[in-house]
Amino acid sequence: MSFPSVLLILPVGRRFNFYVLLLCAVGGLALGVKPGGKSFRDILKKYWGIHLAMAGMLIAVLLNQAAHGAFVFKPFEKGLQLAVFPLLLWVFLLLSSDKLRILQWSWVIGALLCSIALIWTTYGVNGRPGGIISNPFILFSNLTLLMGCMALLSIGWNTRDEIAPMAIKVVACVLSLVASYMSGTRGSWIAVPVFILIAVSLKQSMHDRRKIAISVVSMLLLAAAMASLPYTKTRIELAYSETVHYAEQPKAETSIGIRLQLWQASWNMFRENPVFGVGTAPYEETLRKLARDRVITPLAGMQLHSHNDLLHFMATLGTPGAIAMLALYLVPGLWFKKFLRSADSQQRVAAGMGLATSLAFLAFGLSETMFYSNLCSDFYIISVAALSALVINRQEELEKAVASPLPSELTYEK
Numbered sequence: 001m002s003f004p005s006v007l008l009i010l011p012v013g014r015r016f017n018f019y020v021l022l023l024c025a026v027g028g029l030a031l032g033v034k035p036g037g038k039s040f041r042d043i044l045k046k047y048w049g050i051h052l053a054m055a056g057m058l059i060a061v062l063l064n065q066a067a068h069g070a071f072v073f074k075p076f077e078k079g080l081q082l083a084v085f086p087l088l089l090w091v092f093l094l095l096s097s098d099k100l101r102i103l104q105w106s107w108v109i110g111a112l113l114c115s116i117a118l119i120w121t122t123y124g125v126n127g128r129p130g131g132i133i134s135n136p137f138i139l140f141s142n143l144t145l146l147m148g149c150m151a152l153l154s155i156g157w158n159t160r161d162e163i164a165p166m167a168i169k170v171v172a173c174v175l176s177l178v179a180s181y182m183s184g185t186r187g188s189w190i191a192v193p194v195f196i197l198i199a200v201s202l203k204q205s206m207h208d209r210r211k212i213a214i215s216v217v218s219m220l221l222l223a224a225a226m227a228s229l230p231y232t233k234t235r236i237e238l239a240y241s242e243t244v245h246y247a248e249q250p251k252a253e254t255s256i257g258i259r260l261q262l263w264q265a266s267w268n269m270f271r272e273n274p275v276f277g278v279g280t281a282p283y284e285e286t287l288r289k290l291a292r293d294r295v296i297t298p299l300a301g302m303q304l305h306s307h308n309d310l311l312h313f314m315a316t317l318g319t320p321g322a323i324a325m326l327a328l329y330l331v332p333g334l335w336f337k338k339f340l341r342s343a344d345s346q347q348r349v350a351a352g353m354g355l356a357t358s359l360a361f362l363a364f365g366l367s368e369t370m371f372y373s374n375l376c377s378d379f380y381i382i383s384v385a386a387l388s389a390l391v392i393n394r395q396e397e398l399e400k401a402v403a404s405p406l407p408s409e410l411t412y413e414k
Helices: 016-031 040-046 048-068 073-083 085-092 097-101 104-122 137-157 163-183 192-201 208-228 230-248 255-272 280-292 309-337 345-364 374-403
Strands: none
Touching: 016 085, 016 374, 040 048, 040 085, 048 073, 048 085, 048 309, 073 309, 073 374, 085 374, 097 345, 097 374, 104 137, 104 163, 137 163, 137 192, 137 345, 137 374, 163 230, 192 208, 192 345, 208 230, 230 255, 255 280, 255 309, 280 309, 309 345, 309 374, 345 374
């Protein structure tokens, strides 16, 4: 229940959840614990595709460092952090689906607390602060919106008479939308249509044509609402004017201008080093050199990353980095997508939340380097591991219920 509140709200002990889960995994392995009678080796073998996707970044880092003959700990730590995903999945598999569903309240509480913090920080303030509770502001805003939408999706686990829990989840989602609006984080807003599509797709009793119609109408209403809100309209118009300004003056030091400079510089680094990239430390050095040579502006040369996940890891780790980055998004996402049409609401909603997490990170990563931060990496792998375990355990519970001649509540469907 402390995740993700501890991760985002408390300035100390930020990686508490991650290390506690690892400690539990190591302890469980040492004691020979087997979730569902399966050994750790069985779990590695059965779900090797997701495990390989999560280990892709570590493989790309090792290839890069071997090619350049230089070991740098920070990118290695990042890759290793993602590669321990099998241990996190194994820990969550020790819990039944009912116990795993309690984790829904961690996202609800996280959305409420982070939304309040974001609204409090931005209310009456001109411009945006650089950080919030020792977190990068944009990353904090992105994750707040994601948690709010996950809270809303989890309503699919409630029965119709559970009015109070559903109301709390709706409040969490609405607050996250208000907080995202007040933050002015345009990159967050790109993910909202994704959330709408997933939410509509979870309604199994609805015909596909009706789902499409509702999705289109919802997006049009959303676009109209955003266009009518003063701050949103200002932010969108600013993005357009900055893009036009960049076309006329490529060295414009605006928010959009700096991003476009970084994207172009990162693409050029990849083109010149397509196999293994330039490396993490040389990336920053290359940006500074480009700034000294006046290819990019001084402010762009001071940045630490590309403000785009895919371009950053293409530039630093080459083609293996690009493959690893795409695998992080797409492999878990496609695996979750298989269960979106499950007849069981518990499994279907968990899959929807997992898919929302993968696609939201993909959308956020278009304008921000999410996986540059341990904060986002921890959030991603813990969320994906927990939701994957819920889908897997629920599937096994359903199969046992079908095999049993006795009536079981496991077949319950709203």
